[in-house]
Amino acid sequence: MQIPHRWLSILEGCLLVALGLHILNSVGLLITGTAGVGMILMQLTDFSFAQLFFVLNIPFYLLAWRTLGPVFTFRTFISVSLLSALSELMSHYVEISMNPLLSGILGGLLVGFGLVILFRHNASLGGLTIFSVYLERRFNIHASKTTLVADVCIFIAAFMSLDISSLGYSLVAFLFLSSVVGRYHRPPKWAQMPVPDSGK
Numbered sequence: 001m002q003i004p005h006r007w008l009s010i011l012e013g014c015l016l017v018a019l020g021l022h023i024l025n026s027v028g029l030l031i032t033g034t035a036g037v038g039m040i041l042m043q044l045t046d047f048s049f050a051q052l053f054f055v056l057n058i059p060f061y062l063l064a065w066r067t068l069g070p071v072f073t074f075r076t077f078i079s080v081s082l083l084s085a086l087s088e089l090m091s092h093y094v095e096i097s098m099n100p101l102l103s104g105i106l107g108g109l110l111v112g113f114g115l116v117i118l119f120r121h122n123a124s125l126g127g128l129t130i131f132s133v134y135l136e137r138r139f140n141i142h143a144s145k146t147t148l149v150a151d152v153c154i155f156i157a158a159f160m161s162l163d164i165s166s167l168g169y170s171l172v173a174f175l176f177l178s179s180v181v182g183r184y185h186r187p188p189k190w191a192q193m194p195v196p197d198s199g200k
Contacts, residue, residue: 155167
């Protein structure tokens with residue numbers, strides 16, 4: 001049985017993101033989006049990253065289901081599950097030793113290209129990504145703008161958990177990620193459709 005092109009692309013996008021996140025984590029840099037929020041909160045609470053990431057995603061799944069449709073939500077759920085499994089495997093079997101600046105650049109690029117692939121195939125990695133796709137579809141606000149604003153907020157909050165050098169290298173990763181999404185992401189036809197009004 002041949003694997004559909006869309007699902008193969010989603011797998012490839014998740015692989016790129018998982019590798020990018022693994023590179024960033026290998027030198028203690030802050031990751032992006034909801035995962036970055038979970039990483040910060042993990043330093044302030046007794047909950048694990050997996051628990052925080054799951055809880056943080058719940059309201060965004062509801063938003064995706066009500067406004068972006070069950071297909072988008074299902075593909076996002078699969079993507080999040082794939083990313084979680086791949087990240088777990090990489091943490092056990094992939095060892096990386098890299099300069100922090102190069103880690104920030106390469107990690108940001110990989111995550112950015114992975115997100116572009118997922119966006120083009122009506123999927124995301126949950127959390128703030130869902131919110132950025134929703135704003136793009138509902139108000140025609142480019143996903144890169146929402147991603148950049150969210151990452152800047154996360155960067156500001158990270159002052160309590162990271163040192164200055166790590167914050168600087170994390171900012172490099174944020175900028176490269178946003179640059180990739182901004183230059184290569186083009187809203188597909190599904191993103192230009194009006195969001196159904198579920199409140200009436």
